[in-house]
Amino acid sequence: MATNNQCCTQILKKANLSNTKTRQAILRFLMENNGPFSINEIHEHISHCDCTTVYRCVKKFEEYHIVEKCDFGDHIARYEYKGDHHHHHIMCRICRKIEIVEYCFVKEMEKILEKQGYKDVSHKLEFFGICKACQEKA
Amino acid sequence: MATNNQCCTQILKKANLSNTKTRQAILRFLMENNGPFSINEIHEHISHCDCTTVYRCVKKFEEYHIVEKCDFGDHIARYEYKGDHHHHHIMCRICRKIEIVEYCFVKEMEKILEKQGYKDVSHKLEFFGICKACQEKA
DNA sequence: GTTTTTGCAAATTGTTTGCAGACCA
DNA sequence: TGGTCTGCAAACAATTTGCAAAAAC
Numbered sequence: 001m002a003t004n005n006q007c008c009t010q011i012l013k014k015a016n017l018s019n020t021k022t023r024q025a026i027l028r029f030l031m032e033n034n035g036p037f038s039i040n041e042i043h044e045h046i047s048h049c050d051c052t053t054v055y056r057c058v059k060k061f062e063e064y065h066i067v068e069k070c071d072f073g074d075h076i077a078r079y080e081y082k083g084d085h086h087h088h089h090i091m092c093r094i095c096r097k098i099e100i101v102e103y104c105f106v107k108e109m110e111k112i113l114e115k116q117g118y119k120d121v122s123h124k125l126e127f128f129g130i131c132k133a134c135q136e137k138a
Numbered sequence: 139m140a141t142n143n144q145c146c147t148q149i150l151k152k153a154n155l156s157n158t159k160t161r162q163a164i165l166r167f168l169m170e171n172n173g174p175f176s177i178n179e180i181h182e183h184i185s186h187c188d189c190t191t192v193y194r195c196v197k198k199f200e201e202y203h204i205v206e207k208c209d210f211g212d213h214i215a216r217y218e219y220k221g222d223h224h225h226h227h228i229m230c231r232i233c234r235k236i237e238i239v240e241y242c243f244v245k246e247m248e249k250i251l252e253k254q255g256y257k258d259v260s261h262k263l264e265f266f267g268i269c270k271a272c273q274e275k276a
Numbered sequence: 277g278t279t280t281t282t283g284c285a286a287a288t289t290g291t292t293t294g295c296a297g298a299c300c301a
Numbered sequence: 302t303g304g305t306c307t308g309c310a311a312a313c314a315a316t317t318t319g320c321a322a323a324a325a326c
Contacts, residue, residue, distance in 0.1 A: 018300055018305065039290080050308050055291065057306095072264055073209035075290065075315080090265035094272040101265060105243060109265065118267030125263040126210055127228035127239060127247065129256030134232040156280060156325055177315080188283050193316065195281095213290080213315065 015064040022049050026057050035098050036070040036078035073124065090118060153202040160187050164195050173236050174208040174216035211262065228256060
């Protein structure tokens with residue numbers, strides 16, 4: 001516990017973010033539990049803290065690349081501690097439970113997930129970049 | 139024009155959806171213009187029709203697999219006519235312009251998109267399925 | 277003529293903003 | 302002490318819902 005708090009402090013310090021109790025609590029929650037969490041899920045696990053603060057903190061964390069925002073197309077932003085290894089997620093279309101997917105090629109992954117017991121697997125893949133026009137403007 | 143309307147009528151009939159002017163107009167707009175469009179974009183191109191109706195129509199269309207919902211993580215749902223060929227999209231992080239991506243392997247695709255002039259290409263890939271627990275409940 | 281769809285207004289939900297007081301450096 | 306962070310309330314924006322009138326079958 002002490003070690004985890006120290007770890008959070010280090011991360012915040014490294015990013016030049018001030019080290020408040022709330023920020024520590026949020027960051028620690030995200031570090032100790034893997035998988036993306038909604039603002040409400042984070043809020044429920046942090047004692048005495050306003051939802052607004054959670055919004056503001058995770059936004060700051062995202063800005064400093066400490067956490068990553070995930071989007072599953074249900075209008076709910078979810079945030080995940082950005083560990084060192086690249087992975088994707090699978091969400092159950094019914095219960096919304098999220099699990100981690102380690103593999104990294106699309107069609108093959110779908111097959112593997114089906115072998116693991118998921119039914120009707122599909123995926124959403126979107127790319128983001130900066131287009132030529134915007135590069136020239138900048 | 140007449141042909142397109144006939145085509146829309148056929149699609150609606152096939153899905154057992156009643157064939158109203160508004161539905162025809164929305165479907166036709168989506169069929170004639172490729173790429174995903176937001177509710178507002180659709181609404182702007184349809185004459186004399188309420189936004190609510192657009193929401194309701196595209197939802198129905200989605201339910202009947204006539205259109206597909208796309209999500210780029212900006213809290214705006216976009217809908218695209220579901221043609222026969224599988225593809226993905228790339229959105230400029232700055233101007234939000236969306237283009238179609240034909241290739242289908244992630245890391246390779248990023249490289250190809252960079253060669254085409256996009257900068258800082260990244261992607262979001264999420265899977266959806268029905269988990270074992272939910273299969274058993276059903 | 278019955279059912280479905282539409283338009284309008286109001287409600288809902290996730291998220292953001294403004295401001296005064298509390299906390300951190 | 303000076304600047305940043307937090308809590309609260311109010312604002313916002315995308316989407317949904319309720320209901321009566323209009324259109325489709």
